[in-house]
Amino acid sequence: xxxxxxxxxxxxxxxxxxxxxxWFDADHTAGDPVKMRAEPDRVDWxxxxxxxxxxxxxxxxxxxxxxxxxVIAAIAFYFGRMFAVTGIYHRYFSHKTYSxxxxxxxxxxxxxxxTVQRGALWWAYHHRHHHQHSDDPEDAHSPHVHGFWWSHxxxxxxxxxxxxxxxxxxxxxxxxxxxxxxxxxxxxxxLSAIAIFVTGQILAHVAPxxxxxxxQLLVWGFFVSTTALFHGTSCINSMAHLMGRRRFDTSDDSRxxxxxxxxxxxxxxxxxxxxxxSCTRQGFYWWEIDLTYYGLKALSCTxxxxxxxPVPKSVLDEAARSDHAATIAAVRRASHAHQDYSYATLKKxxxxxxxxxxxxxxxxxxxxxxxxxxxGIHRDxxxxxxxxxxxxxxxxQR
Numbered sequence: 542x543x544x545x546x547x548x549x550x551x552x553x554x555x556x557x558x559x560x561x562x563x564w565f566d567a568d569h570t571a572g573d574p575v576k577m578r579a580e581p582d583r584v585d586w587x588x589x590x591x592x593x594x595x596x597x598x599x600x601x602x603x604x605x606x607x608x609x610x611x612v613i614a615a616i617a618f619y620f621g622r623m624f625a626v627t628g629i630y631h632r633y634f635s636h637k638t639y640s641x642x643x644x645x646x647x648x649x650x651x652x653x654x655x656t657v658q659r660g661a662l663w664w665a666y667h668h669r670h671h672h673q674h675s676d677d678p679e680d681a682h683s684p685h686v687h688g689f690w691w692s693h694x695x696x697x698x699x700x701x702x703x704x705x706x707x708x709x710x711x712x713x714x715x716x717x718x719x720x721x722x723x724x725x726x727x728x729x730x731x732l733s734a735i736a737i738f739v740t741g742q743i744l745a746h747v748a749p750x751x752x753x754x755x756x757q758l759l760v761w762g763f764f765v766s767t768t769a770l771f772h773g774t775s776c777i778n779s780m781a782h783l784m785g786r787r788r789f790d791t792s793d794d795s796r797x798x799x800x801x802x803x804x805x806x807x808x809x810x811x812x813x814x815x816x817x818x819s820c821t822r823q824g825f826y827w828w829e830i831d832l833t834y835y836g837l838k839a840l841s842c843t844x845x846x847x848x849x850x851p852v853p854k855s856v857l858d859e860a861a862r863s864d865h866a867a868t869i870a871a872v873r874r875a876s877h878a879h880q881d882y883s884y885a886t887l888k889k890x891x892x893x894x895x896x897x898x899x900x901x902x903x904x905x906x907x908x909x910x911x912x913x914x915x916x917g918i919h920r921d922x923x924x925x926x927x928x929x930x931x932x933x934x935x936x937x938q939r
Contacts, residue, residue: 557587560585560587560588561587563588563703564588564590564591564727565725565727566724566725567659567660567663567703567705567723567724567725567726567727568704568705568723568724570704574704574706577700577701577703577704578701578702578704578706579701580700580701581701582687582691582695582696582699582701583699583700583701584695584698584699584700585698585699585700585703588698588700588703589698591727592697592698595657595764595767595768595771596768598760598763598764598765598768599760599764599765599768601756601759601760601764602760602761602765604756605754605756605757605760605761606757607757607761608751608752608753608757609752610744610751610752610753611753611757611758611760611761611762612761614758614761614762614766615761615762615765615766615769616766618762618763618766618767618770619766619769619770619773620806622655622656622766622767622770623770623773623774623805623806624806624832624833624836625649625652625653625655625656626653626656626658626770626774626805627805627806627807627808627833628806628833628836628837628840629649629650629652629653629661630653630656630658630661630664630665630668631664631668631808632821632833632837633646633649633846634646634649634650634653634661634662634664634665634710634713635664635665635668635669636818636819637712637819638819638820638821638849638850639821639837639841639846639847639848639849639850640846640847640848641845641846641847643716645845645846646716646719647716647718647719647722648845649661649845649846650718650719650722651722651729654722654726654728654729654730655729655730655733656767656770657730657767657770657771658770658771658774659723659726660705660719660722660723660724660726661713661719661722661723662705662707662710662713662714662719662720662723663705663723663726665710665713666705666706666707666709666710667681667702669709669710670706670709672815672818675791675792675793675795675815676782676792676793676794681696681699681702682696682778682779683782684778684779684780684782684783685782685794689779689783690779692778692779692782693772693775693776693778693779694772694775696778705723707720730767733763734759734763737758737759737762737763738755738756738758738759738763739755740755740758741753741754741755741756741757741758741759741762742754742755744758773804773805774805776801776804776805777801777805777808777809777811780798780801781795781796781798781801781808781809781811782794782795782796782811783796784796784798784801785797785798785801785809785811785812786798786812787812788812788813788816788860788863788864789812789813789815789816789859789860789863790863791812791815791816793815795811795812795814795815796811796812797809797810797811797812797813797829798810798811799829799830802824802829802830802831803830806831806832806833806836807822807823807824807830807831807832807833807834808823808833810823810824810825810829810831811823813825813829813860816856816859817852817853817856819850820850820851820852820853820856821834821837821849821850821851822834822849822851822852825852825856825857825860837849
């Protein structure tokens with residue numbers, strides 16, 4: 542068959558069958574992944590059903606209720622797995638900002654798989670592609686190109702963004718165990734959900750004082766926590782290129798945001814990261830809180846990881862110059878604003894003060910009518926006191 546002849550178009554049911562198989566085998570495809578990635582953006586609803594179920598599962602709180610233990614578990618699972626996204630998927634698999642052994646990186650990949658954000662290789666491929674085309678038309682989740690909601694959630698539902706391009710992650714694709722986890726990326730999340738449910742059932746019997754159950758812990762610890770985790774991570778895609786301050790003049794519109802740094806354990810220092818993505822820390826200074834870096838520093842003490850890459854001095858010097866220039870510019874703006882405000886204030890105050898002065902002078906020249914002097918006006922107070930004393934009956938004196 543000539544190369545110019547394209548394969549037959551799949552029917553709706555064939556596409557639905559392929560999407561269903563992809564729930565369990567992410568690398569399964571009925572066509573060429575390269576051509577699939579070249580397709581226009583459109584939502585693959587069948588492929589997205591598990592994603593929809595994840596969000597719908599949060600409604601389970603209406604039936605299972607809540608308990609302090611379940612809520613605390615949800616918060617703990619959120620931050621524990623946010624660290625897996627930021628410290629493992631991002632800073633290790635995407636950028637290799639530190640080192641680990643082959644066994645160590647497999648354990649890290651297992652931890653990352655519990656986040657329900659696809660496999661490590663898919664995640665790394667898309668993130669490297671983002672840096673290569675940041676805020677360009679090819680950027681899959683740029684808010685400047687595709688709008689806020691598509692960059693936040695829409696892009697992950699598009700059929701063209703499902704396949705993993707292993708040619709862009711050759712350093713990772715050479716490990717069969719990583720490819721296996723990436724291909725069957727729903728296995729670990731399903732096992733995690735089962736483990737959470739079983740833990741809740743056990744606690745309901747051995748620790749009834751916690752007032753939890755398998756269903757309640759599943760809803761809070763898996764569905765609520767995982768949904769919040771997804772949207773917390775997505776805030777970097779949708780908001781870190783819109784809100785915050787730009788320290789470095791990068792080719793994109795990445796920004797630093799303290800609020801996003803708190804939500805994502807340090808990923809909010811996005812402009813720093815886009816300036817130099819090869820260092821482990823993204824908060825370049827002690828006052829830029831980066832909890833992921835602190836966690837990685839602690840993890841390095843165990844020997845599981847090592848070789849955390851620092852921020853180069855040249856980048857810190859550039860940051861200092863940029864901050865100094867920004868400070869000078871802010872002072873100048875404040876000075877001009879103060880001058881403008883003072884001049885505008887004087888324009889209003891001086892006429893008012895003149896009017897008050899004129900009115901005061903006019904009133905001083907006006908002669909007020911004199912009141913008649915009655916006999917009681919200049920009467921001595923002492924005399925009045927004696928008169929009162931004479932009028933008081935003797936029996937009432939004390």
